[in-house]
Amino acid sequence: MKEFWKILKRFASPYKGYLGGSVVLNILSALFNVFSFSLLIPILQILFNINEMQYEFIAWDSGVASLKDIAINNLYWFVTEAMGKWGAGTVLLLLCLALSLITAVKTACYFGASAVMIPIRTGVVKDIRTSLYNKILSLPLGYFSQERKGDIIARMSGDVQEVENSITSVLDMLIKNPILIVFYLGTLIAISWQLTVFVLVFAPLMMWLMGLIGRRLKRQSTEAQSLWSDTMSQVEETLGGLRIIKAFLAEKKMSVRFDSVTEQMKRKTSQVATRQVLAHPVSEFLGTLMIAIVLWFGGTLILGERSVIDAPTFIFYMVILYSVIQPIKDLAKAAYSIPKGLASMDRIDAILNAGNPIAEKENPVRVRGFEKQIEFKDVSFHYEDGREVLHDVNLVIPKGRTLAIVGASGAGKSTLVDLIPRFYDASSGSLTIDGVDVKDMSIRDLRALMGNVNQDPILFNDTIFNNIAFGVEGATREQVEAAARIANAHDFIMEKEAGYDTNIGDRGVKLSGGQRQRISIARAILKNPPILILDEATASLDTESERIVQEALDRLMSSRTTIAIAHRLSTVKGADEIVVMDEGRIVERGRHEELLAKGGFYKKLYDMQSL
Numbered sequence: 001m002k003e004f005w006k007i008l009k010r011f012a013s014p015y016k017g018y019l020g021g022s023v024v025l026n027i028l029s030a031l032f033n034v035f036s037f038s039l040l041i042p043i044l045q046i047l048f049n050i051n052e053m054q055y056e057f058i059a060w061d062s063g064v065a066s067l068k069d070i071a072i073n074n075l076y077w078f079v080t081e082a083m084g085k086w087g088a089g090t091v092l093l094l095l096c097l098a099l100s101l102i103t104a105v106k107t108a109c110y111f112g113a114s115a116v117m118i119p120i121r122t123g124v125v126k127d128i129r130t131s132l133y134n135k136i137l138s139l140p141l142g143y144f145s146q147e148r149k150g151d152i153i154a155r156m157s158g159d160v161q162e163v164e165n166s167i168t169s170v171l172d173m174l175i176k177n178p179i180l181i182v183f184y185l186g187t188l189i190a191i192s193w194q195l196t197v198f199v200l201v202f203a204p205l206m207m208w209l210m211g212l213i214g215r216r217l218k219r220q221s222t223e224a225q226s227l228w229s230d231t232m233s234q235v236e237e238t239l240g241g242l243r244i245i246k247a248f249l250a251e252k253k254m255s256v257r258f259d260s261v262t263e264q265m266k267r268k269t270s271q272v273a274t275r276q277v278l279a280h281p282v283s284e285f286l287g288t289l290m291i292a293i294v295l296w297f298g299g300t301l302i303l304g305e306r307s308v309i310d311a312p313t314f315i316f317y318m319v320i321l322y323s324v325i326q327p328i329k330d331l332a333k334a335a336y337s338i339p340k341g342l343a344s345m346d347r348i349d350a351i352l353n354a355g356n357p358i359a360e361k362e363n364p365v366r367v368r369g370f371e372k373q374i375e376f377k378d379v380s381f382h383y384e385d386g387r388e389v390l391h392d393v394n395l396v397i398p399k400g401r402t403l404a405i406v407g408a409s410g411a412g413k414s415t416l417v418d419l420i421p422r423f424y425d426a427s428s429g430s431l432t433i434d435g436v437d438v439k440d441m442s443i444r445d446l447r448a449l450m451g452n453v454n455q456d457p458i459l460f461n462d463t464i465f466n467n468i469a470f471g472v473e474g475a476t477r478e479q480v481e482a483a484a485r486i487a488n489a490h491d492f493i494m495e496k497e498a499g500y501d502t503n504i505g506d507r508g509v510k511l512s513g514g515q516r517q518r519i520s521i522a523r524a525i526l527k528n529p530p531i532l533i534l535d536e537a538t539a540s541l542d543t544e545s546e547r548i549v550q551e552a553l554d555r556l557m558s559s560r561t562t563i564a565i566a567h568r569l570s571t572v573k574g575a576d577e578i579v580v581m582d583e584g585r586i587v588e589r590g591r592h593e594e595l596l597a598k599g600g601f602y603k604k605l606y607d608m609q610s611l
Helices: 002-011 012-037 040-048 067-086 088-115 119-136 149-166 168-191 193-213 217-240 244-245 251-303 311-352 413-418 443-448 465-470 476-485 490-495 513-527 543-557 592-598 602-609
Strands: 372-380 386-400 402-407 428-433 450-454 533-536 561-565 577-582 585-590
Touching: 002 012, 012 088, 012 119, 012 168, 012 311, 067 088, 067 602, 088 168, 119 149, 119 311, 149 217, 149 311, 168 193, 168 311, 193 251, 193 490, 217 244, 217 251, 244 251, 251 311, 372 413, 386 413, 386 561, 386 585, 402 413, 402 602, 413 533, 413 561, 443 450, 450 513, 465 476, 465 513, 476 490, 476 513, 476 543, 513 543, 577 592, 577 602, 585 592, 585 602, 592 602
Parallel strands: 402 561, 402 577, 450 533, 533 561
Antiparallel strands: 372 386, 372 428, 577 585
């Protein structure tokens, strides 16, 4: 339960006022509950004429008996007097009306106590989801190269939902039931301490037996949620690779694979569900068993030669005892639910507690522009597993120049470029902009200097206008249109029925490849960054689309520093400098003609593409 209280402390703190209101209303509900049940004694006395004793009023400070005995005596005296004055029928009616009124107040308090918990339940779940989403946004790209997207989606959906179902939903029970148990036990002790001691001997045994069922629940829940992640991962892979699955006639293979995962999940969730379902009948049986034992023992106290409790009071005792069993069963139910939620919370915390190596200094250097150059000095980079990607890279990129980076796949081109906006940090060496190490800069200021155009344009399920204006606060329609014209995108946009207000679908699926790339270029133009990063921006386009997009890129690249990764060497002939990479090292550098004249690595690549 320690983990449970830690979770509440983390996420329920902003809702302390609601928790306090729930406690107060639950206390009132418990008080009125006991009072309403206590009216059963005089009602039973009247209905069955059980007790013919004559009562006299006893002063509260007389000291002749305990306060409990004085209170019972005076209640009986009051009822007897009222019956003599107004008749038994009238008193019975008044007692029933009083019972109804107190019950109405009790249920109103009970409703209020549950209602004030709703903002806590919904708020905590919302806060967990928001924290998880914000953490995902803050984590470096390297984290997602090691994690499956489907698994992350499963934690955001299934695990958070399980926390809501298994933890926040039992908050009401965890506040209400202990209060009810305390009040009911206090009442039971006041009525008959002998009976209550007898009950308390059996209650811990009952709780222990019920606890046996939930011992393995958390571990099994963790396994079930892990299988749910596998399921979501396969769905995500299937949606992303549907074209290849159909092209290679692999529907049956994928179906068998999916069926295998879901079958495992079915078995594991069945085990978890069986243990949860078992909780109610076991607690019901043990509760009834305890009632039966108490009935027997209480009966001996009434039927014995020296009766220590009268029949109406014993019935009142049994009503209270039966009432205390339900809160105990609810607590047992919570004990089964909470481990499932804790298992899911462990998986959520794996993301929330993930370390972020791309940390910003406490007082970072504020950068307002780009004035001189970007410099790589003895830069090396390796992944956590020790695999080296870059080795001792030295490179200077002066302002206003166009640098092209070429090389075979896996040569380290994209990794080198990703170090500039600090998507990754160099393992050794330094990377500076205008003499300031990028690790000393404000990350926001650093990335504000750069615009990106990637091979696969990253667009969002939104309008064309919002995709172009993405990341630029307060962009006007005129500014967006001007950027679209420069990117050769305005004409095809205006051919759409809704123009700039056209929704482009998930990842821009309603547009062609060339159109998506031109929207991406327009976005970079609108941002107007001094440093432009092109990652094979025309590699996936046909000849006509490439020509149109290249025209847009030429306009974008003018008057700014450009770093272009390219596979098609024909697109980098005009670069001020071409850097050739192989296995994480710079092996050649120079202009197009110079590199061809050397007859080295670049010449081989060029000749291969010319065939």
